[in-house]
Amino acid sequence: MNKLTYSYSGPLPLGSVVAHYCGAAGLTTYKENPMWRLAGQEDEHQYVLSVYRDGQFIAIFTGAHTNEGRLQIGGQLLRLLRTHRGLPPLGDWGTLVGVRPTKLFHKLWDKLGSAEAAVDCLRQQYEVTEPKIDLLQQVATLQRPYVAPNAKADRMVSVYGGIPFCQTHCTYCSFPYGLIQDYKRVPQFVEAFVKDSQHLQRVIAEYELQLSTLYLGGGTPTSLSDADFETIVSSLAELQGPNVTTNALEFTVEAGRPDSVTPHKLRAMERVGVNRISINPQSMHDFILKAIGRGHTAKAIRDLYRYVRQHTSFQVNMDFIAGLPYQTEGHMIENMDYICQAMPENVTIHTLALKRGSPLYEGVGREAMPEEQAVEAMVAYCKGRLEAAGYVPYYVYRQQYMTSQTENIGYTLPGHVCEYNIRIMEERQSILSVGPGSSSKWMRAPEYRQLQQHMPKDVSVYIDTLDTLLGKRSQLCKQFWEG
């Protein structure tokens, strides 16, 4: 019997709710011999969920044949699963299990007319606890100027470019692409990416769109050679129009792995108007970095950060993960000692999520993962320490398989928010994307999700079918801006 696992059979809409609530209770799906078996049924009036544990019938839940009915079943299931795990029936997040809690906050704010009314709803309907409500209210209030309904927002877009390569595979990452050194068609990939960007440039001109932010992520964009990286970053920069270097548009590049960043790449970024980069330690301890397959040292992070501060004017973000194998609260204190001395403009604290398809999920280092309580203590410590140093939280999200009652929080020094992170999280502005595995979403108030296009994850399929994909993008743009 595989502990903390479940399987589900039944109608899809109920299945997606079940997946969210099981994830929130710390369960992962497993087809062979799961501990929990969940069987859904529906008729035109109601949904029914039967729950079995270790082959024994435990409970049956029913709800109306509506979204609310499914959520009601989800709430009952969450209470049952948590109780069986020896936990209180609900945790700090109550029955709120979505990955974007502030998105719900803004929706309630629009519908009910004020932040206070949204707070009441979270308290009463979702049973969210006060510390989480305070966090959501603080973040939503800071974000509000970016997301409040705005008639002119239709023609504002952000652009994401995705580079599907890394140099090694981090054990916690379910990143679906290949290692750059193994891929044989990198020149064709670069050519296709540039063609994709140029198509977007024509779209921006044709529909007179205003660019809001640019973001080059992945994967590891800087895993490309100097020359290929320069070609790619320049092709995205072209979208800013002719005044590239004088333009104040926010333009971020993920330079997550210090062993992939060179002075040439940094100069190329400066030349084309990049003004924010992400250097991601995850941990400042070499034995942990080694255990997670990261392939760089803490010294490499320190050296790169110092170099970037001396030679560029980039704003810097740094990502950390709480809950990595072998990590203790003492390690997290040392991570924050470094941050509070370095003071990058942005810091993101993630909680380790077990992602299906990652080596960690398959067992690599899983036995060395710290207990949930220790992880919660690390996250709480980071929050207190960062706030004492002057950082404020500016975006929040949760992950489906997050075992603890924590969340991922992006912190900023006042006045340095990354607008793109707000745009991608709150989903109120269209984001058009370039590169394999990237998604474009066309948004319009009041529903905010109208059309989407997902590029194939397989790099070779992307290269070989690009003309058809761009044709489809042209159609979607026409439908959205002319329809």
Ligand SMILES: C[S@@+](CC[C@H](N)C(=O)[O-])C[C@H]1O[C@@H](n2cnc3c(N)ncnc32)[C@H](O)[C@@H]1O
């Ligand atoms: C989309 S990833 C890309 C960042 C970049 N490729 C890197 O690794 O430096 C953004 C961040 O998410 C976090 N992350 C990735 N996988 C995670 C997981 N399984 N659990 C928690 N955080 C994770 C890491 O902190 C990572 O830097």
Ligand code: SF4
């Ligand atoms: S965490 Fe980042 S660097 Fe590591 S494999 Fe995933 S995308 Fe690549």
